[in-house]
Amino acid sequence: MADTALASSDYAIEVNDVSMVFNMASESLTNLKEYFIKIMHHELFFKEFRALKHISFKVGRGEVVGLVGTNGSGKSTMLKIIAGVLEPSEGTCTVRGNIAPLIELGAGFDPELTARENIYLNGSLLGYTKTFIDDHLQDIIDFAELENFMDMPLKNFSSGMVARIAFAIATITEPDILIVDETLSVGDVFFQEKCERRIQHFIESGDVTVLFVSHSIEQVKRICQRAVWIEKGDLRMDGPVDEVCEAYQRQFD
């Protein structure tokens, strides 16, 4: 029923001819002196670095897609563009629905505040309403298994504990799109499994679109149906997960 209603927008993510150009010189230019020196030497705006070159792909609603590629090949840049944090230099990226970004868990947490306060702060940044957080606070605490630490400042938490809370907040509701960037490698084994189960649960529901980045090819094969291989900014391959992963691994032989 819902499917027919959404037929006009079957794609959750549409990446259309996206290129991303970074200005190498601009990376380190943050003061006036350097700026004028570079202008004098006519060095400004010349060194360009294309992190992504004319990438196009579409992800259907409910699809689970893995992004593979060696370090520095543009995976994270691609994810940031999809997450709406980075704007592409060329091309367009359309995203339909709300995103739960599991990118570097704990971004936006304040070490001085307690865990409880951080849940509200982070929840607001994710676009939740106050009443929603009020209603689900206990669920978040239960999932993170940190009942007794809720009123402790976050600076006293271990990174694993922070990751637990961050994961719990981001996934407390079923998002339309879930972006998972190497997040499953944090925390202890038990929590990792718990996280994977929850992601698996989303996948099985069939409504959540998942973009998955991992250097563990095994994990990508286990979780995803389809894979996109980006290498040095080029879209190398896009297809069923087994074929792409096999081709990806073959390059090392």
Added chain:
Amino acid sequence: MADTLKAPTTTHAQTDFQKDVFILKQLVSRDFKRKYRRSVLGVVWSVLNPLLMMIVMAIVFSTIFAQGRNGSVSPEMYPLYLIVGNVTFAVMSDSTSQALVSIIENASLLKKVKVHRFVFPVQKVLFSLVNFGFSLVAVAIVMLWFHVLPTWHLIWLPLGLLLLMLFCAGLGLLLSSLTVFFRDVMHLWSVVITAWTYFTPIFWTDDFIKMMHPALQMCMYGNPMYNYLNFMRQIFLWQTNPEPITIALCAGWALVMLALGYFVFHKLEHKFILYI
């Protein structure tokens, strides 16, 4: 199925505005907790600070520079003249110096979560209101001390504050976006604030300014902050309605600065992420 279709309406903010308001509230409350938690005298300091500053300034400027001895401001009124001017100016100096670094301070966040970037400088301006609230207690103490009873003219206070906030928000937006590209702005701004303090009639009284060089007089009366100080002094000190020209100038500067800040911020914000 029906459940998932309904889900976004109940869990997530309906509009960008709703989301931004909640974020702003959370950020202001964060700053408040960070500043005052675990500091017994925290709130007291916020009241004491303007009082102590006023006492120091009153001594320095009434003795060394003979301000408030005669003419436009009487000796009894001079401390009130000082503190009203000072706390009003502090709203601008505090909020802009905080807003200045707000974008680069939240770099890690801006790199990962999609959120309207303007909330960070605007939040700092809103937070300065909290401090102003505490300063008002200090102003009340001084009024009590000198037996100056507040009058109904204080109903103008929200308007004056609103216009001042808009002015600061514009300035904050402008500075925060420039700082992303040139970190020097940080160092420059503290110098500008110091200069601005001296070129605004915070401690100078009218009769003293009239003896200054015409160019200096232009600086004193032509600078935007003069209008906001004047507004506040009219309702707190002179206990009159603010003159229409004062209101007009306050509103005019607020709009000009807001438009400029918004324009520059909007133009530059797309490139922030590459520089933070």
